[in-house]
Amino acid sequence: MRVALLGCGTVGSALVEMVADPARAAEIELAAGVRLEIVGIAVRNARADRAAPRELLTEDAKGLVERDDVDVVVELIGGLDPARELLEAALNAGKPVVTGNKALLARVGGELADLASARGVDLLYEAAVASAIPVIRPLRESLAGERIVRVMGIVNGTTNFVLSQMSRGSTYDEALAEAQQLGLAEADPSADVGGSDAAAKAAILASLAFGADVVVDDVHCEGITEVTDADVRYAAQLGYVIKPLAIAERVGKGSAISVRVHPAVVPSEHPLASVGGEFNAVFIEGERAGEMMLYGKGAGGDAAASAVLGDLIVAARHLSQGVSTPPASRRANVEIVPVDQLSSPFYLSMDVFDRPGVLASVAAVMGDHGVSIRWMEQKGLGDEARLIFLTHVAKEGDVAATVAELGRLDVVDHIGAVLRVVGSEASGPSPGA
Amino acid sequence: MRVALLGCGTVGSALVEMVADPARAAEIELAAGVRLEIVGIAVRNARADRAAPRELLTEDAKGLVERDDVDVVVELIGGLDPARELLEAALNAGKPVVTGNKALLARVGGELADLASARGVDLLYEAAVASAIPVIRPLRESLAGERIVRVMGIVNGTTNFVLSQMSRGSTYDEALAEAQQLGLAEADPSADVGGSDAAAKAAILASLAFGADVVVDDVHCEGITEVTDADVRYAAQLGYVIKPLAIAERVGKGSAISVRVHPAVVPSEHPLASVGGEFNAVFIEGERAGEMMLYGKGAGGDAAASAVLGDLIVAARHLSQGVSTPPASRRANVEIVPVDQLSSPFYLSMDVFDRPGVLASVAAVMGDHGVSIRWMEQKGLGDEARLIFLTHVAKEGDVAATVAELGRLDVVDHIGAVLRVVGSEASGPSPGA
Numbered sequence: 001m002r003v004a005l006l007g008c009g010t011v012g013s014a015l016v017e018m019v020a021d022p023a024r025a026a027e028i029e030l031a032a033g034v035r036l037e038i039v040g041i042a043v044r045n046a047r048a049d050r051a052a053p054r055e056l057l058t059e060d061a062k063g064l065v066e067r068d069d070v071d072v073v074v075e076l077i078g079g080l081d082p083a084r085e086l087l088e089a090a091l092n093a094g095k096p097v098v099t100g101n102k103a104l105l106a107r108v109g110g111e112l113a114d115l116a117s118a119r120g121v122d123l124l125y126e127a128a129v130a131s132a133i134p135v136i137r138p139l140r141e142s143l144a145g146e147r148i149v150r151v152m153g154i155v156n157g158t159t160n161f162v163l164s165q166m167s168r169g170s171t172y173d174e175a176l177a178e179a180q181q182l183g184l185a186e187a188d189p190s191a192d193v194g195g196s197d198a199a200a201k202a203a204i205l206a207s208l209a210f211g212a213d214v215v216v217d218d219v220h221c222e223g224i225t226e227v228t229d230a231d232v233r234y235a236a237q238l239g240y241v242i243k244p245l246a247i248a249e250r251v252g253k254g255s256a257i258s259v260r261v262h263p264a265v266v267p268s269e270h271p272l273a274s275v276g277g278e279f280n281a282v283f284i285e286g287e288r289a290g291e292m293m294l295y296g297k298g299a300g301g302d303a304a305a306s307a308v309l310g311d312l313i314v315a316a317r318h319l320s321q322g323v324s325t326p327p328a329s330r331r332a333n334v335e336i337v338p339v340d341q342l343s344s345p346f347y348l349s350m351d352v353f354d355r356p357g358v359l360a361s362v363a364a365v366m367g368d369h370g371v372s373i374r375w376m377e378q379k380g381l382g383d384e385a386r387l388i389f390l391t392h393v394a395k396e397g398d399v400a401a402t403v404a405e406l407g408r409l410d411v412v413d414h415i416g417a418v419l420r421v422v423g424s425e426a427s428g429p430s431p432g433a
Numbered sequence: 434m435r436v437a438l439l440g441c442g443t444v445g446s447a448l449v450e451m452v453a454d455p456a457r458a459a460e461i462e463l464a465a466g467v468r469l470e471i472v473g474i475a476v477r478n479a480r481a482d483r484a485a486p487r488e489l490l491t492e493d494a495k496g497l498v499e500r501d502d503v504d505v506v507v508e509l510i511g512g513l514d515p516a517r518e519l520l521e522a523a524l525n526a527g528k529p530v531v532t533g534n535k536a537l538l539a540r541v542g543g544e545l546a547d548l549a550s551a552r553g554v555d556l557l558y559e560a561a562v563a564s565a566i567p568v569i570r571p572l573r574e575s576l577a578g579e580r581i582v583r584v585m586g587i588v589n590g591t592t593n594f595v596l597s598q599m600s601r602g603s604t605y606d607e608a609l610a611e612a613q614q615l616g617l618a619e620a621d622p623s624a625d626v627g628g629s630d631a632a633a634k635a636a637i638l639a640s641l642a643f644g645a646d647v648v649v650d651d652v653h654c655e656g657i658t659e660v661t662d663a664d665v666r667y668a669a670q671l672g673y674v675i676k677p678l679a680i681a682e683r684v685g686k687g688s689a690i691s692v693r694v695h696p697a698v699v700p701s702e703h704p705l706a707s708v709g710g711e712f713n714a715v716f717i718e719g720e721r722a723g724e725m726m727l728y729g730k731g732a733g734g735d736a737a738a739s740a741v742l743g744d745l746i747v748a749a750r751h752l753s754q755g756v757s758t759p760p761a762s763r764r765a766n767v768e769i770v771p772v773d774q775l776s777s778p779f780y781l782s783m784d785v786f787d788r789p790g791v792l793a794s795v796a797a798v799m800g801d802h803g804v805s806i807r808w809m810e811q812k813g814l815g816d817e818a819r820l821i822f823l824t825h826v827a828k829e830g831d832v833a834a835t836v837a838e839l840g841r842l843d844v845v846d847h848i849g850a851v852l853r854v855v856g857s858e859a860s861g862p863s864p865g866a
Binding site: 014018024027028030031032033126131132133134136137138141142143144145146147211271274286288289290291292293294295296297300302303305306307308309310311312313314317318321322323326328 | 447451457460461463464465466559564565566567569570571574575576577578579580644704707719721722723724725726727728729730733735736738739740741742743744745746747750751754755756759761
């Protein structure tokens with residue numbers, strides 16, 4: 001099977017190396033039933049030095065996709081353009097596509113899937129979420145008979161690393177700098193720490209879990225930048241950890257779902273709590289199958305290349321049989337519930353001026369909005385005091401109104417983290433509870 | 434798609450109920466592209482009371498399989514006969530088969546796969562290992578491009594529950610009785626505690642991970658019956674937990690593998706250490722993908738029925754396309770390394786008469802056989818003393834010879850648990866290290 005590779009960065013280079021290794025090539029041939037051969041590699045600058053064989057390099061990606069001797073296209077360019085046009089050209093030409101392009105899938109995954117289905121060819125993307133951890137195929141096939149209630153993923157290794165380091169005593173800035181030194185974070189980390197990388201993955205997971213066309217704009221997205229090392233410490237004292245989560249879940253009994261990305265306070269005995277460092281995990285709750293977790297390395301060129309290679313082998317098997325992966329089930333209408341209609345327990349921290357009666361004022365505002373306090377601690381900070389609250393289940397809208405009004409109180413100097421508590425029995429959101 | 438169901442125990446009944454539920458049937462139809470209908474259920478006694486519709490029941494399993502209006506066969510009888518004959522009849526008639534029959538697959542899985550492949554129909558068995566946790570399909574498809582180094586599974590919920598309860602202070606007998614009360618253990622628990630249930634699953638996992646025809650007789654099998662609550666306590670004090678593992682791993686650089694089932698001493702920071710109660714998990718180490726773990730509920734009729742239903746939906750999609758899951762890759766020759774040629778660190782406990790010089794005698798025997806002591810503790814037991822050892826990496830054969838000679842010493846009253854330490858960097862077996 002002759003493969004066109006679009007993009008030759010970390011993952012592409014690892015793939016080229018894996019396919020070229022003779023021992024592995026023999027194993028691949030055994031697994032795929034055909035020999036894989038990379039016949040062209042599209043790059044932006046064909047004269048730049050790289051490990052790939054120079055004679056395979058081209059700057060004409062479109063021409064490569066359309067070459068008659070190309071059977072399957074692997075897209076590792078990322079981004080929307082020109083990736084979208086190239087993938088459409090490949091699918092229109094009846095060529096299976098393997099991609100790890102989460103940004104593209106989270107915008108036009110539904111259209112691309114329809115096109116692949118219409119042409120009867122594979123569109124496979126195991127590498128797009130949680131790298132080599134099998135997540136896409138289990139959701140699409142193994143759990144096809146399961147009514148999935150909730151998917152919660154730690155799908156961004158950078159933010160998980162940063163929060164994990166903060167739980168060991170680093171500040172946010174120190175942890176981020178360390179992630180950058182280790183190559184776990186970009187020089188511009190905003191897509192990671194702001195949550196947009198995880199939001200794309202949340203859209204893909206939600207689409208698969210609920211048979212819907214969820215796009216990234218449907219995803220409520222909050223980054224980890226408001227979380228302080230003090231919050232991480234307080235949470236630990238209370239038996240919780242703060243984790244960067246992508247959540248897709250049913251709300252109520254109908255077809256309504258919520259899809260969101262935010263840091264969350266998770267009980268330390270929850271399986272997701274022990275997923276540390278740059279590791280990824282996807283926790284799935286099924287109506288019948290119960291709780292499951294798929295866990296592993298979420299980053300690195302080798303792991304992603306392994307996921308791409310697994311998809312390539314499936315595409316090769318299918319192509320030789322003249323078939324393709326059946327389309328995932330799709331529902332006509334899935335309602336996305338706005339986040340302000342959800343409810344959960346909350347963690348709140350705020351700094352107040354240490355005067356008599358301040359706690360009474362704060363508690364009165366919370367009570368006025370129906371936000372019930374489950375637990376409170378006050379810590380002295382010289383002239384100020386820090387108040388830490390855990391609330392009972394409260395409506396998002398009520399909490400937002402509380403925070404807005406507290407911000408207008410003279411005695412409140414600064415509102416810190418406002419974090420949802422998830423993963424305990426009582427914390428499951430319900431519509432307007 | 435018209436389904437024949439063979440067997441209507443816990444899993445079969447749950448499947449009948451799931452397929453009959455109208456809301457779920459609509460979702461299944463959306464996912465599978467066809468409507469599933471159970472057209473017959475073969476049971477041993479058609480007059481016994483059960484939840485399934487009486488008019489579907491028959492005692493003639495063979496006749497049901499061969500009926501013209503049966504498109505696909507679900508086998509949930511278990512055991513070798515008549516399951517084997519029935520599955521062969523189904524496959525020979527070109528009917529896809531979904532089964533959870535680990536005992537059968539671990540004996541003649543290779544022959545059945547060859548037959549399915551020759552007839553171009555599916556043989557799917559996600560429920561056979563770790564119930565609803567997606568394990569089979571990820572190994573067969575998602576990780577097809579990965580060179581798997583090691584698979585370690587907690588694949589028997591009963592023994593994991595018993596050892597977990599022992600870590601909370603129960604004795605073996607108390608924990609087993611509690612498992613029986615909760616329906617987690619059979620009245621005759623020997624297949625679980627003796628390891629033969631896990632051995633069948635180990636054979637299936639090894640076959641998939643290494644493209645080999647591994648049968649249950651290839652699996653070295655030790656039960657958990659020699660593990661005492663004292664061992665569990667000592668291990669905990671040393672930072673370890675005792676877990677019932679099924680292990681399949683490469684040995685050396687060639688095609689040699691080891692497949693075995695035994696209780697093992699695992700560092701408490703290892704992901705498998707936190708898999709408690711009746712939960713199952715499969716930990717996979719890939720050359721490129723790194724470490725992964727698939728975790729979830731390993732038991733219960735609902736979870737297993739969900740796995741069967743997922744396979745049924747895939748079979749339905751394939752049948753409507755006229756295709757089948759491609760055969761897994763198979764190697765001609767995989768050498769199974771006998772367990773006595775492996776090496777690992779060991780945990781040993783023994784009761785000795787508390788006389789001067791006894792430790793010297795014991796240490797001398799270990800030293801004579803090249804078994805090097807890393808750590809030792811002596812605990813007084815009145816006239817006797819209990820010696821607990823952790824060794825450096827030692828050959829299995831040397832440890833066996835040590836234990837045999839120690840058993841002949843007058844000062845040794847009783848040799849207790851002899852357990853391998855796995856999951857730490859230094860503990861990976863190597864051939865004749």
